[in-house]
Amino acid sequence: MVERSGTEELRRRNLAAVLGAAHRHGPLTRAALTSRSGLTRSTIGALVGELAGLDLVYETDSGAARVGRPSPLVHANERVVALAVNPDVDAVTVGIVGLGGKVHRRIRYQTQAIPSLTEAVNITRAVVEGLSVELAGFDHIAGAGLAIPGLVNAASGQVRLAPHLGWSDVDVVEPFQRALDLPTVAANDATLGTQAESIFGAAAGYDHALYLNGSASGIGGGAIVNGMPLTGASGYAGEFGHMVIRPDGTPCHCGRRGCLETEVNLERLLGVLNLEQADADQLEEALSSDGSLPAAREVRRQTDMLSIALSNLVNAFNPQAIVLGGFLGVLLAAGGNRLAEAVRREPVGGLGSEVRVERAALGSELLLVGAAEAVFAELLAEPRVIRRASA
The missing domain is CATH 1.10.10.10 (Winged helix-like DNA-binding domain superfamily/Winged helix DNA-binding domain)
Incomplete structure (x- = not known):
């Protein structure tokens, strides 16, 4: 035996x-x-x-x-899929993602106000019901993954705090699982984005890399150290958005002033472009067609603020690469070489001289791929589990 x-x-x-x-x-x-x-x-x-x-x-x-x-x-088999859900302050995005990181479908349901947990669940249920015929054509649905912009205990499914959504001390897994009738997991959106980029994107092949994502909910991130994600003692590592970069700056909801996510901010960019909402693709298109002096000044200001944060992170982590997703990737593209040059120049002892600053390769699909990866974890560790799940 x-x-x-x-x-x-x-x-x-x-x-x-x-x-x-x-x-x-x-x-x-x-x-x-x-x-x-x-x-x-x-x-x-x-x-x-x-x-x-x-x-x-x-x-x-x-x-x-x-x-x-x-x-x-x-x-x-890309026909073995997971549902991926990313609730944010301006939209709920739902995707179908297959093994190998194949995104079959991405639907962004724009909201008129910040969705409550109940509203996010109902929107997701309605979108998935609309996809029922398509979903029936796949070989297997492994489960649902939630990419949440906040502090998430991945083991329990509890959101400790998602400040921009207004969700606090709530179990997000149970209501989504009940609504979708699928095994469900949840984790911080930027943590999942870090994992996705390190496997399928711009951070692939690096043993030491940092990832920062910018969205309407703020800025988060993650670190790959010796080829492994850095989680922290309670799984909350990567809250780079609350690094103070300007002590006399804009008040932050966390109680301090001049946090990275208050100085480098999607809402400010939308303001100079006279837009109410935009995802990263829409923002890039707007910036490329605008050409106004106020927009150029705001891009330059935010690029310089971001360079301070990235230089601090280079000093702390000594990475090989920094990958920027969401509107941060748009800033990198819009600012030309300004950000990369600052990162090469500003860290102590020339630590930034060989750091590559790259835009996230997965674009608007990034968080969906990351959420699906959380779902596939059990299947990848124990492939025969699919036999039990299909029984």
Whole structure:
């Protein structure tokens, strides 16, 4: 019994390793999986066969001309999906995301006022009901992931504080789970964005990276240290938006003045553009077509404020790269080289000289991919769980 149990555990780990590689780095040939894992070709063939039987991977012809037997490409099955939900102060965004980070659908439901928890749940339910025919065509729905702009205890599903939404000390998982009838998980939006960018985006391949996301709800972020996400003692690490960068600046809801998210602020950008609401794509289009002096001055002011924060973070974390998402990515693009040059110049001892400042690669899909990744975590660790879920 002990030997059989050990064999089964080894099999589980190997299945997880193959599925994880196909999900995060695929599609990969069987030869590449063999090289990456150190397992034999026959073992890889058996593992791929079992995963294909679970509808978690499929194979296609690699199309590469080679002598001997061809090595087909192993794909994570993008028809195995998660629902992803991102409530914010101006919209509730719902997406369908497949294995491999494939976003099949993104719907942004704009709200006229900050949604309450009940309103966010009802909007999400209505959007998902409208997608029912499409969802029925997928192979498996693994669950729902919530990307919440606030302090979230991922283990319990409790939102300690989402100040811009006005949600405090509430369980967000239970009402969404009840409404959607799916296993549901929740985490901080920027933490999920960090994970998504480190796997599929601009931070992929870096062992030491920082991610900052800017939205209507403020600024949050996360850190990758030695290839692992930095969570903090209670899971709340990454509240970069409340770093004070101007002590005599604008009052912040946290009680202090001059926090990063009060000085670098989407609402201020929208104000100079005479817009009430805009996502990152709409903001970039507006800035590129505006060309006015007030808009240029505000972009420059916010870029300079952001450079102070990023220089402080370089001093503290010594990263290889800093990735900017949401409207922060728009600022990076609109400001030309101003931000990157400041980050190279301002940190102590030349620490910024080799830091790459990049825009998030996943764009408006970023938080949806991150929320789905939280859902897929159990499946990637234990692929056979899909058999129980489908029973």
